[in-house]
Amino acid sequence: MSKIVVVGANHAGTAALNTILDNYKGNEVVAFDSNSNISFLGCGMALWIGGQISGPEGLFYSNKEKLEDKGARIYMETPVEAIDYDKRIVHAKGKDGTEYHESYDKLILATGSVPIIPKIEGIELKNVQLVKLYQNAAEVIEKLKDESIKDVVVVGAGYIGVELAEAFVRNGKEVTVIDCVDTCLSGYYDKDFTDIMRENLRNHGVKLAFGETVQKMEGKDKVEKVITDKGEHKADMVIMAIGFRPNTTLAGGQLDLFRNGAFLVDKHQQTSQKDVYAVGDCATVYDNSIQEVNYIALASNAVRSGIVAAHNSCGNELESVGVQGSNGISIWGLHMLSTGLTLAKAEKLGIKAAAVDYEDYQKPAFIEKNNQKVKIRIVYDKDSRVVLGAQMTSEYDISMGLHMFSLAIQEKVTIDKLKLVDLFFLPHFNQPYSYIALAALKAE
Numbered sequence: 078m079s080k081i082v083v084v085g086a087n088h089a090g091t092a093a094l095n096t097i098l099d100n101y102k103g104n105e106v107v108a109f110d111s112n113s114n115i116s117f118l119g120c121g122m123a124l125w126i127g128g129q130i131s132g133p134e135g136l137f138y139s140n141k142e143k144l145e146d147k148g149a150r151i152y153m154e155t156p157v158e159a160i161d162y163d164k165r166i167v168h169a170k171g172k173d174g175t176e177y178h179e180s181y182d183k184l185i186l187a188t189g190s191v192p193i194i195p196k197i198e199g200i201e202l203k204n205v206q207l208v209k210l211y212q213n214a215a216e217v218i219e220k221l222k223d224e225s226i227k228d229v230v231v232v233g234a235g236y237i238g239v240e241l242a243e244a245f246v247r248n249g250k251e252v253t254v255i256d257c258v259d260t261c262l263s264g265y266y267d268k269d270f271t272d273i274m275r276e277n278l279r280n281h282g283v284k285l286a287f288g289e290t291v292q293k294m295e296g297k298d299k300v301e302k303v304i305t306d307k308g309e310h311k312a313d314m315v316i317m318a319i320g321f322r323p324n325t326t327l328a329g330g331q332l333d334l335f336r337n338g339a340f341l342v343d344k345h346q347q348t349s350q351k352d353v354y355a356v357g358d359c360a361t362v363y364d365n366s367i368q369e370v371n372y373i374a375l376a377s378n379a380v381r382s383g384i385v386a387a388h389n390s391c392g393n394e395l396e397s398v399g400v401q402g403s404n405g406i407s408i409w410g411l412h413m414l415s416t417g418l419t420l421a422k423a424e425k426l427g428i429k430a431a432a433v434d435y436e437d438y439q440k441p442a443f444i445e446k447n448n449q450k451v452k453i454r455i456v457y458d459k460d461s462r463v464v465l466g467a468q469m470t471s472e473y474d475i476s477m478g479l480h481m482f483s484l485a486i487q488e489k490v491t492i493d494k495l496k497l498v499d500l501f502f503l504p505h506f507n508q509p510y511s512y513i514a515l516a517a518l519k520a521e
């Protein structure tokens with residue numbers, strides 16, 4: 078039996094802890110987390126702010142007590158301050174000043190990510206809000222009770238920014254979204270798709286300020302306006318959503334890091350130090366769409382990597398199957414899903430890529446209700462013919478379709494195999510000629 082210490086007990090850390098505690102009895106398991114809560118589903122923040130759910134209760138699925146009932150020792154509000162990788166000791170300090178020096182046989186780092194905060198004048202003004210933690214969401218909800226908050230500026234039109242733009246409009250606010258790139262969601266979709274999302278935002282009253290770089294914020298003690306290189310935007314509240322960076326200060330120069338600072342791990346989630354694993358937003362992933370190590374911060378990756386590290390730390394060898402960054406967003410009922418590479422990204426990587434597009438109704442025309450259009454793009458390598466990515470959008474639930482493309486990328490399925498793949502037909506669900514096959518058949 079071993080002594081396993083886990084640093085960070087949010088999605089990745091909790092997945093590792095539950096896997097160890099449920100499957101490998103007899104180990105001594107200790108975890109530290111600097112926060113006062115764990116397992117907050119950030120994805121629920123926009124739903125909560127937008128009033129689409131009644132409150133935050135359902136946004137947690139674990140806590141200290143549940144993990145301790147399974148036999149772990151859990152220290153909350155107790156940040157790990159340093160790790161001695163030679164002596165295999167974790168040093169932490171509780172909020173009451175108590176010091177902890179826990180030895181370990183195996184260590185799992187699940188320290189996640191932290192919001193990127195630009196060093197600009199006025200960033201410290203009141204009502205400039207970060208949106209990562211439960212506490213951030215609770216603070217925004219509390220502040221929104223102040224009727225004088227009318228204009229909200231969201232900086233960053235990525236996943237969080239776009240989701241929160243909808244939330245604040247639903248909350249009755251005037252919303253402007255700024256992004257330094259000339260569109261929204263540019264990391265996940267090609268232009269044909271981002272144009273559809275920007276139309277959706279505009280149609281719901283969101284003011285778009287794309288291609289603008291924030292230079293400073295102005296106000297007395299509360300923020301009043303955001304100044305960009307192209308103009309200024311009135312703001313009673315500013316939401317900073319310009320991405321996260323991996324939280325790896327505990328590397329202490331002892332662990333190899335990826336180009337963006339994430340802990341570099343192999344397919345067993347092991348770092349450059351034997352018996353030291355890293356999972357979730359603080360670690361790299363193996364990206365099947367580029368057949369290389371990459372950094373893709375998603376809760377889905379956090380959970381899976383936590384499970385993989387747990388089995389390996391308990392001596393049961395398990396390899397990650399890699400990821401392709403499958404993700405989705407739904408804004409005012411418009412669903413948009415993507416996996417793998419966009420055509421733009423593939424071309425930027427110098428891959429000889431091509432894309433096939435198709436648009437059709439989900440079901441035969443004689444189905445008059447709940448029958449929406451679906452737009453699909455499949456990206457593939459012209460030489461190997463292997464599927465590299467897929468993007469889909471519809472008001473219909475197309476999530477199962479995207480899962481198929483995720484598996485196709487993972488298993489290196491070619492676009493030619495998709496032309497004749499066995500896809501069932503039932504008019505309640507789809508058409509005899511599926512848009513998946515019809516798109517693939519267009520591949521030259």
Ligand SMILES: Cc1cc2nc3c(=O)[nH]c(=O)nc-3n(C[C@H](O)[C@H](O)[C@H](O)COP(=O)(O)OP(=O)(O)OC[C@H]3O[C@@H](n4cnc5c(N)ncnc54)[C@H](O)[C@@H]3O)c2cc1C
Binds near residue numbers: 324
């Ligand atoms: C608003 C929002 C919406 C999101 N929506 C989605 C979504 O819909 N789908 C999706 O896949 N992903 C989504 N994400 C991303 C997802 O939340 C992250 O990928 C996920 O939280 C990563 O989990 P993690 O455990 O690796 O890291 P984190 O969630 O960052 O947790 C790290 C934990 O480590 C603790 N910690 C850090 N340093 C120390 C230390 N030195 N000592 C002790 N403890 C420490 C922290 O307190 C924290 O609890 C969203 C994120 C946000 C902010």
Ligand SMILES: NC(=O)c1ccc[n+]([C@@H]2O[C@H](COP(=O)([O-])OP(=O)(O)OC[C@H]3O[C@@H](n4cnc5c(N)ncnc54)[C@H](O)[C@@H]3O)[C@@H](O)[C@H]2O)c1
Binds near residue numbers: 120256257320375404
């Ligand atoms: N539905 C989901 O899967 C979901 C939802 C929310 C968050 N997440 C994940 O959480 C992480 C954080 O999300 P996020 O939205 O913060 O990051 P993101 O990478 O999705 O978006 C960041 C956006 O900020 C823009 N930006 C960067 N620097 C800027 C600057 N100085 N000024 C203006 N714009 C700037 C970028 O162009 C980008 O559009 C991501 O990994 C994301 O995938 C996933």
